[in-house]
Amino acid sequence: QSVLTQPPSVxxxxxQKVTISCSxxxxxxxxxxxxxxxxxPGTAPKLLIYDSNKRPSGIPDRFSGSxxxxxxxxxxxxxxxxxxxxxxxxxxxxxxxxxxxxxxTKVTVL
Amino acid sequence: xxxxxxxxxxVVQPGRSLRLSCAASGFTFSSSGxxxxxxxxxxxxxxxxxxxxxxxxxxxxDSVKGRFTISRDNSKNTLYLQMNSLRVEDTALYYCxxxxxxxxxxxxxxxxQGTLVTVSS
Numbered sequence: 001q002s003v004l005t006q007p008p009s010v011x012x013x014x015x016q017k018v019t020i021s022c023s024x025x026x027x028x029x030x031x032x033x034x035x036x037x038x039x040x041p042g043t044a045p046k047l048l049i050y051d052s053n054k055r056p057s058g059i060p061d062r063f064s065g066s067x068x069x070x071x072x073x074x075x076x077x078x079x080x081x082x083x084x085x086x087x088x089x090x091x092x093x094x095x096x097x098x099x100x101x102x103x104x105t106k107v108t109v110l
Numbered sequence: 111x112x113x114x115x116x117x118x119x120x121v122v123q124p125g126r127s128l129r130l131s132c133a134a135s136g137f138t139f140s141s142s143g144x145x146x147x148x149x150x151x152x153x154x155x156x157x158x159x160x161x162x163x164x165x166x167x168x169x170x171x172d173s174v175k176g177r178f179t180i181s182r183d184n185s186k187n188t189l190y191l192q193m194n195s196l197r198v199e200d201t202a203l204y205y206c207x208x209x210x211x212x213x214x215x216x217x218x219x220x221x222x223q224g225t226l227v228t229v230s231s
Contacts (some may be wrong), residue, residue, distance in 0.1 A: 086154075
């Protein structure tokens with residue numbers, strides 16, 4: 001059972017939008033930045049969003065993040081087949097003095 | 111560019127020890143916090159440990175406290191994870207990763223390709 005809660009899977013047709021939620025608590029999301037990672041099949045995770053809503057250079061603006069209270073959200077618009085991957089949220093937990101990850105969400109393009 | 115190359119994985123019996131290494135290049139290693147993150151087969155990511163740039167601060171996930179030790183040799187640009195009293199549930203692909211801002215509070219980026227640890231009798 002992960003400290004951060006994500007839906008196991010989401011899906012949509014090409015060109016559509018998917019939203020992935022990440023729910024936590026005051027000890028983690030509520031008081032820290034959230035980062036999002038994309039893991040394509042058979043590859044290492046890659047940073048997609050940091051500081052809750054910033055994109056590293058090279059990440060398309062189809063990917064956006066937001067945070068409100070103890071929850072965070074990753075939006076993917078203009079969905080492409082190449083976006084099929086597992087997506088993870090993560091942040092520091094002040095009570096645990098540890099990083100915590102969500103359980104991951106598998107995105108399927110129908 | 112940043113390169114992180116893990117090594118030291120393998121098959122080990124429960125209760126035995128293993129030391130992982132991560133050779134870093136392409137950045138000032140001695141100025142950066144470093145992480146270990148693992149992924150059991152078919153499962154999600156689990157953060158394992160982080161060490162500050164100078165080794166003075168270390169944090170661990172509860173499940174490895176007292177068994178695993180993270181360390182670094184800044185003269186060799188190398189990160190280590192000493193794993194003792196290994197359990198079957200420690201079986202995973204272990205990733206080495208850099209703390210993007212150099213501290214320990216992330217974000218965690220980039221990541222190496224991982225080294226596989228299998229604990230089995």
